[in-house]
Amino acid sequence: MLDANKALDVLNNAELIASSEKVSETLAQIASEITVALSDKHPLVLSVMGGAVVFTGQLLPKLSFPLDFDYIHVTRYGNNTQGGLLDWKVMPRENVAGRVVLVLDDILDEGHTLAAIREKVLSLGASAFYSAVFTDKQIGKQKPIQADFVGMQLPNKYVFGFGMDVQGAWRNLPAIYAMKE
Numbered sequence: 001m002l003d004a005n006k007a008l009d010v011l012n013n014a015e016l017i018a019s020s021e022k023v024s025e026t027l028a029q030i031a032s033e034i035t036v037a038l039s040d041k042h043p044l045v046l047s048v049m050g051g052a053v054v055f056t057g058q059l060l061p062k063l064s065f066p067l068d069f070d071y072i073h074v075t076r077y078g079n080n081t082q083g084g085l086l087d088w089k090v091m092p093r094e095n096v097a098g099r100v101v102l103v104l105d106d107i108l109d110e111g112h113t114l115a116a117i118r119e120k121v122l123s124l125g126a127s128a129f130y131s132a133v134f135t136d137k138q139i140g141k142q143k144p145i146q147a148d149f150v151g152m153q154l155p156n157k158y159v160f161g162f163g164m165d166v167q168g169a170w171r172n173l174p175a176i177y178a179m180k181e
């Protein structure tokens, strides 16, 4: 955890990657793409805690069609800027069986998290799997999964804000920043 002064230092030294205006435009765009594709599918929307909490909270009111909502919780970064082993805290439940599932996440980085979620959701009998990520990091390497809906591309830097943390801090920012190298 960062104490309050360290958190302010990190933000003061950060580089702005996407302003809150850009974030709002991106939300409207991805909501409209999801609506075109899924408005007649009565999807079960699964939010990946904790990073997707802000994306989810701002996206759901823009989806004006019937859907159900649940969450899962998996993490593999913890306080690090490099990913490790997946730590499942809350697995998908049996309620995915027979459903069109839409998973929401804040960032697709190396793709291991989303690939594992897809495998789990399909193994529990979902009839279709879709994913929407607010950001997709350009890592210059093949990923094990592509998202069906992508808000914006990001440079290959550790980012925070709009749900994403830096050592637990700054998930609450309305814009996206990168740590200065």
Ligand SMILES: O=P(O)(O)OC[C@H]1O[C@H](OP(=O)(O)OP(=O)(O)O)[C@H](O)[C@@H]1O
Binding pocket: 048, 049, 050, 051, 052, 074, 075, 076, 077, 078, 083, 105, 106, 107, 108, 109, 110, 111, 112, 113, 114, 164, 165
């Ligand atoms: O594509 P990957 O390289 O697998 O990384 C993407 C995952 O990393 C972040 O979660 P994190 O492990 O940081 O947990 P958090 O959501 O609680 O911050 C993010 O929310 C994604 O779920």
Ligand SMILES: Nc1nc2[nH]cnc2c(=O)[nH]1
Binding pocket: 077, 107, 109, 110, 157, 158, 159, 160, 164, 165, 166
């Ligand atoms: N906060 C944050 N979490 C991540 N998870 C995977 N990549 C990132 C990143 O760049 N920032």
